[in-house]
Amino acid sequence: MKKTIAITAAAAAMLAVSPAAAQSTDGTADRAGTMQAKVLMTGVLPDGEIDTVNVDAIGVPAGTQTTASDNVVPTLAIEYFLTNNLSIETICCVTSHTVSVNAGALDGAELVENALLLPATVTAKAHADLGPIKPYIGAGVAYFIWLDQDVAADAAGLGATDVNLSDEFGAVLQAGVDIPLGDSGFGISLDAKRYFIDTTATFYAGSATALETEHNLDPWVVSGGVTFRF
Template identity: 60%
Template sequence: MKTLLMLGGAALALAATPAMAQDDTDRAGSVQFKVLGTAVLPDGAITDVNVDLVGLPANTQTEANNNFVPTIAIEYFLTDNVSIETIAGTTQHDVDAVSGLPGAELVSDALLLPATVTAKYHFDLGGVKPYVGGGVAYFMWLSDKPGAATIPLGVTDTDLSDEFGFALQAGFDVPLGDNGFGLTFDAKRYFIDTTARWFAGNTLAIETEHKLDPWVLSAGVAYRF
């Protein structure tokens, strides 16, 4: 919340800066740059157990923790109402058991790069510019470590698979004057899975399928030029 308030204050300060006037309805060919505070709220539930050499309790279930990170977005307007957007940022998560082995940390410090490209359609409602969109995503795990609860079991390595998926998106922009500055609010829902593998030396001890399907909620400031 503190981050969002600071970003909002920055937008108001920037909007007061003199700049060349810009017609907000004439967006074709322009670029919009956004600085955002983002909440990443994943699921992380097990959907299938493919390999289990350690005898997990039958009701074992997991979840991934939430994270709050800074992100940036770059958007190009193909027409006044249609744009293409991509985001940049990484987010780090742990995966813990919530039943069967409640509280057990299974994956530690999993660093995710959620490469995403969406197409958006913008509506003009005067002071507010809502939009809807959708696109493709590729989740790349840059690093991950065995959770603290798995090391006593002999686990030496953990691997989360990179996967393709898709995302739906909705939000709105609020111009602040005619200088290209504004506030922006965005919500994405991803639909994407990953396969988690735990190794003891060269032996695959556990392999599970997980539903990630995170909500990604962002708010911040924007500048279009």
């Protein structure tokens, strides 16, 4: 909670600089009231390490640590410009991950597979006009929704029959650049986000909780693609 409050305070400080860039310096058309759609290829790079073990009824070996797999997926972003230099953006994608052991006696064992994540995200972005280059910074909130997850074979071998990953709120910081291609509304975009969000993994043996661990997800999400403003 303290981490989320600190990130929110930093976001407010960043967005406070937006009035200084209130006017376009390169003569571009007024963006206030317009929308921008982005079609991107996105790399989702989570951490996945264990932060806390709450329940351990199966005797996980000391030193066990986990990681979540990376993934590359298509992403759609929709952005609305409140003013020339302030916008609101949301993204849509679904990404799949595997959680496996990367340290300890169980190194290499897969615990969770086909973990489908919908990272619902809304950010506020402050833009600057530097000629044809239009950098921005942003901050916002996210809600990670796990649509599905399965017990991997190695976890099943330890006696797990089901697994649940908790949906969680968190914060996100963002930076990137939009580069218009002429006056047609088309352009290219590069974007990077860092999320600060966790999840609790609960493994069941029948109806009993066999293992419950809290994990730092904190993914980097990096994107590049094409844009169209209308």
